[in-house]
Amino acid sequence: MIAEPCCDSVIPHVAIIGAGPSALIAAEVLAGAGCRVSLFERMASPARKFLIAGRGGLNLTHSEVRAPFLARYGEAADWLAPMLDAFPPARLRDWAEGLGEPTFVGSSGRVFPRSFKASPLLRAWLARLDGLGVTLNRNHLWHGWSDAGALRFATPTGELEVAADAVLLALGGASWPRLGSDGGWVEILHGQGVEIAPLRPANSGARVGWSEPFRTRFAGVPLKRIALSLGPRRVRGEAMIDTAGLEGGAVYALSAALRDAIAVAGRATLLVDLRPDMREAALAARLAATRKGETLANRLRKAAGLSPVAAGLLREAGPLPGEPAALAARIKAVPLNVTEMAGLERAISTAGGITRAMVDDRLMLRARPGVFVAGEMLDWEAPTGGYLLQASFATGHAAAWGVLAHLGMPLPAPWAGKWEAGETAAPAAEETRDDG
Incomplete structure (x- = not known):
């Protein structure tokens, strides 16, 4: 089992497995709240799918108002609604601007950084996380838990076991497996009694x-x-x-x-x-x-x-x-x-994942207390156009709040803004991709 939360005199250690948008925003929230955060990424560099999605213009979110925006998530809309309300498009845009990457609304209603690139945003984000003391462990492939409850990783130097006060899983779905998300976590969590809807291609040809x-x-x-x-x-x-x-x-x-x-x-x-x-x-x-x-x-x-x-x-x-x-x-x-x-190897995103009944309102696994889940590991899907990244950010943010509540730590001030449609302007460059 995961160790009980540490006492108030000890800084709690949170291990986040994965290094995509859900993982990175969770790390930012947790480190900003005073946790010691360790990221574990199986690839040699973080957020590779995020970078690929931004090759022709990073579609961060969409400028739709709340009702039609939520409808894009189909049967999962009511589940995701509180998380999206806590981290809506306006908040994501403010967050990007805080990293020196202001956004604009394209003629399609989609929202992009004015630089039209993912790499400047990611560089600024990683620098912020480094300043908050977040450690990034590359080439660490998660293998599950030891009998004592420690996290097991295969690394270039051999097997590693890591103890943590809480764990956040943000391993993605199974689309574009060459970029790191291959669904290898399914078998591990099945063995823990977690029900997982079959992973299927979404937003595919x-x-x-x-x-x-x-x-x-x-x-x-x-x-x-x-x-x-x-x-x-x-x-x-x-x-x-x-x-x-x-x-x-x-x-x-x-x-x-x-x-x-x-x-x-x-x-x-x-x-x-x-x-x-x-x-x-x-x-x-x-x-x-x-x-x-x-x-x-x-x-x-x-x-x-x-x-x-x-x-x-x-x-x-x-x-x-x-x-x-x-x-x-x-x-x-x-x-x-x-x-x-088209199969998962060519799909933009993944349908299926950990079913709603398997997590509580804080996104903690009922079968594994102290372990939280975010992003495409959860059973939801959405079309391209900014909805995928928005929900990834929102679930990562929600899971981080769940971790803080579990650890008994003070929660950050809630979002005080509102959903806004934003301005419509001609794009700074051709809107060539629709992956977000």
Whole structure:
């Protein structure tokens, strides 16, 4: 078992396993409250997924007001709501500004640092943690607990056991395992009697069986200004053709529904509207007005306004009807047969994790008192657009407060602000990623 909290004359030691955003914000809260904090990271450097997500612009959070923001978390919304209220988007933006990285709201409503990068923010953050006395132990792979209750780590110099007054697990899900989060903790916690919903890909690409000519010509080419539909759900945005199917923000927004539909039926039909800005009747009229003898390729380019990749996608769905109304209907709803979703190795985030019943209101494991959990280890998912990082920060903050309460230490002053939509401004650079 974990040792009982130390007496008031001793500074409590908290071990945090993981070094992503959930872990780092928890370390900041705990060290700021007077704890001795040790971070243990399996990789050679911290927050590697955070850095990768910021390669084309770090999407920290979103400027939506509270109700629609919370709705993005689906069934987990009521569970996460108190944590997000304690650490809402406005607080995350203030925190970033305090590290010398003011933020702005892009034209999409997403929030970015003005530097549009993750690395300056992370450097300032690690410097702050160092100033608070937080120690970062790299290349430490957690193996569970010893019989005496100490934490066991495999290190470059051999096995290490560490005692702590409290433990906070922030090991991430299982997406992008090459960056450190491979779900290896699942077996360890299963052995402790912790129920874990199966880890599944979230915000992942859709697998489509392209023809070889289409794949060869268009892999890596974006589909711009489209709309995707699955049943009653419709999302406007962009997608990217890759060798195995479709990637991109519009696909990720439907990935949970696609994943669930495939689990039931073995496949799903995704409809692509190649001209969402034009009504079907108007499109049919333009197609009917073309000159006699004009080739179909020219009709699609001139009358329908389709790019080469859009016209190629249209042909992937089978022979094209010649009658203008039927052709317009096909352009407005190109059926794609999705057979599976991209695996965890390519997914942006993870669905599943430690179920709600396994933790108390402080995010402490009921099966292992003194051990707290944060971030994607918990059973929630959200679309890209800032919602992933926001919940990671919020759960890390909440778990840190849980640790302080468990140790009997004074809690910091609660957030006194409120949810704010913020200003809308043109982005300082192209908004190219949607990973947050």
